[in-house]
Amino acid sequence: MEQLITPYGGELVNLLVGSTRATELRRDAFHLPSLDLNWRQQCDLELLLNGGYAPLTGYLGQADYLSVLHSMRLADGRAWALPVVLQISAALAHSLKPGERLALRDAEGFMLAAVAVNEIWQADTALEAAQLGLAADAPAKWYVGGAVEGLSLPLRHDFMALRLTPAELRAGFMRRGWRNVIAYPARTQLQRAQYEFILRAAVQNEANLLIHPMAGGDPVESADYFALVRSYQAVIGRFPSATSQLGLSPVYARDGGVRDTLARAIIQRNYGCSHLIVGGEHDAHGQRRRGTDIVQHADYQRVADHIAEIGVGLIPFPRMVYVEERAQFMPLEELPKGARALTLSGAEIQRRLQAGVNIPDWYTFPEVLAEMRRSYPPRDRQGFTVFFTGLSGAGKSTIARALSTRLMELDGRSVTLLDGDIVRRHLSSELGFSREHRNINVRRIGYVASEITKNRGIAICAPIAPYRNTRRDVRAMIEPLGGFFEVFVATPIETCEARDRKGLYAKARAGLIKEFTGVSDPYEVPERPELSIDTTDLTVDEAVQRILLKLEHEGYLR
Numbered sequence: 001m002e003q004l005i006t007p008y009g010g011e012l013v014n015l016l017v018g019s020t021r022a023t024e025l026r027r028d029a030f031h032l033p034s035l036d037l038n039w040r041q042q043c044d045l046e047l048l049l050n051g052g053y054a055p056l057t058g059y060l061g062q063a064d065y066l067s068v069l070h071s072m073r074l075a076d077g078r079a080w081a082l083p084v085v086l087q088i089s090a091a092l093a094h095s096l097k098p099g100e101r102l103a104l105r106d107a108e109g110f111m112l113a114a115v116a117v118n119e120i121w122q123a124d125t126a127l128e129a130a131q132l133g134l135a136a137d138a139p140a141k142w143y144v145g146g147a148v149e150g151l152s153l154p155l156r157h158d159f160m161a162l163r164l165t166p167a168e169l170r171a172g173f174m175r176r177g178w179r180n181v182i183a184y185p186a187r188t189q190l191q192r193a194q195y196e197f198i199l200r201a202a203v204q205n206e207a208n209l210l211i212h213p214m215a216g217g218d219p220v221e222s223a224d225y226f227a228l229v230r231s232y233q234a235v236i237g238r239f240p241s242a243t244s245q246l247g248l249s250p251v252y253a254r255d256g257g258v259r260d261t262l263a264r265a266i267i268q269r270n271y272g273c274s275h276l277i278v279g280g281e282h283d284a285h286g287q288r289r290r291g292t293d294i295v296q297h298a299d300y301q302r303v304a305d306h307i308a309e310i311g312v313g314l315i316p317f318p319r320m321v322y323v324e325e326r327a328q329f330m331p332l333e334e335l336p337k338g339a340r341a342l343t344l345s346g347a348e349i350q351r352r353l354q355a356g357v358n359i360p361d362w363y364t365f366p367e368v369l370a371e372m373r374r375s376y377p378p379r380d381r382q383g384f385t386v387f388f389t390g391l392s393g394a395g396k397s398t399i400a401r402a403l404s405t406r407l408m409e410l411d412g413r414s415v416t417l418l419d420g421d422i423v424r425r426h427l428s429s430e431l432g433f434s435r436e437h438r439n440i441n442v443r444r445i446g447y448v449a450s451e452i453t454k455n456r457g458i459a460i461c462a463p464i465a466p467y468r469n470t471r472r473d474v475r476a477m478i479e480p481l482g483g484f485f486e487v488f489v490a491t492p493i494e495t496c497e498a499r500d501r502k503g504l505y506a507k508a509r510a511g512l513i514k515e516f517t518g519v520s521d522p523y524e525v526p527e528r529p530e531l532s533i534d535t536t537d538l539t540v541d542e543a544v545q546r547i548l549l550k551l552e553h554e555g556y557l558r
């Protein structure tokens with residue numbers, strides 16, 4: 001009788017120890033050096049512990065590491081894609097000795113595993129640059145190799161019912177009598193093109209389906225993640241329930257190159273899959289990556305033999321087009337002569353979401369679209385930051401306050417005013433006006449504004465923010481999360497000084513205040529602000545009106 005595909009290397013690895021040993025390790029750890037793992041390291045550890053990386057039973061040693069980098073094989077000749085190494089600091093590398101144990105912890109200090117240190121060596125950064133495409137000028141790195149004993153899988157709190165281990169999935173497949181299983185390691189929304197192709201692949205290969213999104217990222221860092229998984233949960237109901245399964249894998253998205261493909265084949269085999277769909281998800285530019293491109297790429301020849309050894313059949317995702325006459329998707333090369341093919345690029349979908357305009361039914365399912373719309377609301381429901389900058393007395397606070405009032409009147413989103421004075425009283429009370437302190441102050445404001453923007457509120461900031469670099473950093477922090485409008489309040493210093501509301505300019509001229517912006521400390525004029533407002537010849541209301549018009553023009557206000 002045909003069986004489920006065996007794990008790579010024959011046996012499924014499980015590095016989690018029993019409770020007696022765990023207690024022992026935890027007690028010993030009191031005296032052990034320890035290492036806090038970042039998210040990616042926790043994903044690697046999870047795959048080691050649960051057998052996703054079978055046959056590995058620990059972090060690679062130097063011989064395996066070099067062999068994997070050179071030839072995508074372990075030192076014993078077995079195909080292997082990625083150097084599963086544990087990076088440690090130089091200080092730890094110098095104090096740690098082979099034979100010792102190293103405790104691995106999550107960011108909160110919870111102990112997950114112990115490594116029996118076998119060797120410690122310095123990374124070959126030039127080789128990594130050549131083989132993995134890492135930066136050629138990367139600083140020195142240290143690795144430790146050794147067997148791992150696991151106390152606990154990394155703690156996750158998102159979608160726990162879907163976090164199935166290879167052993168759990170395999171048991172489920174066996175129970176249901178599944179033999180051939182196709183893995184689709186999804187990374188972006190499952191639209192109708194993907195849905196129809198996956199179903200076709202299942203029928204053609206007489207196989208069952210594992211929709212296996214790569215969910216290795218830190219969920220709290222990724223605003224779209226929850227909507228994405230909810231959309232998988234919604235769409236799984238459209239697949240035949242007797243032959244389809246949804247599960248989240250602790251794999252994090254890599255570059256999609258040949259090593260990545262090989263690594264996915266190994267991991268999916270361990271998760272009980274005989275076939276792997278490659279490609280089909282969108283890349284960062286909204287272009288769909290086609291599996292056919294991946295397997296036809298010259299690089300692919302480097303791994304064709306390896307993949308054959310792994311024994312997982314690759315199913316390349318072709319270019320799918322929608323054929324209106326047939327009301328279905330099909331690979332471009334099967335398009336009947338003269339038939340009209342429809343496609344929509346990822347970039348166009350993004351544009352339509354942002355503008356809140358129609359996305360056709362043939363492209364997506366209503367439940368997926370609803371999650372997409374929740375995840376990428378039109379601009380008038382996204383957050384944004386208006387960041388005023390300018391000299392003391394230029395009018396930043398006055399205009400910012402008036403703008404806040406108007407926005408509260410006009411719009412349902414919550415408005416937070418981060419005026420210089422308020423921030424310096426509550427958030428930056430220990431800071432002065434040195435370059436370093438101003439930078440800390442402005443970055444704090446930027447951080448708070450970025451959180452507000454991310455959560456779809458409106459942040460109005462009004463610091464002097466005299467330095468270009470700091471303003472650029474703040475912009476870079478906020479722009480990916482929503483709108484960012486730099487408003488340069490360009491009132492000339494003569495006007496500000498004539499106003500001298502707080503008598504500060506007089507004191508600065510008299511040398512009583514050192515490092516006063518515009519007098520004894522620089523103000524670097526913005527090069528490309530979204531708006532520039534000189535209050536010498538504009539009233540407060542006129543200034544506010546110009547900002548509102550700009551926001552409206554960019555779609556952030558209706």
Ligand SMILES: Nc1ncnc2c1ncn2[C@@H]1O[C@H](COP(=O)(O)OS(=O)(=O)O)[C@@H](OP(=O)(O)O)[C@H]1O
Pocket residue numbers: 391392393397420421424433437438439441442462463464465466502504513514515516517521
């Ligand atoms: N040395 C020096 N230089 C500039 N400004 C000074 C200084 N000392 C005190 N003040 C008062 O502090 C207000 C500026 O604080 P900010 O937090 O906006 O400045 S910065 O962005 O951190 O550079 C600024 O308030 P505004 O007039 O509202 O801009 C000043 O009143």
Ligand SMILES: Nc1ncnc2c1ncn2[C@@H]1O[C@H](COP(=O)(O)OP(=O)(O)O)[C@@H](O)[C@H]1O
Pocket residue numbers: 390391392393394395396397398399462489499501535536538539540543
């Ligand atoms: N068109 C204008 N816009 C803003 N402020 C103005 C204008 N005309 C006069 N002012 C006055 O200039 C001063 C600006 O002070 P403020 O708003 O605290 O500036 P900043 O926050 O930039 O230090 C206030 O006293 C305000 O009444």
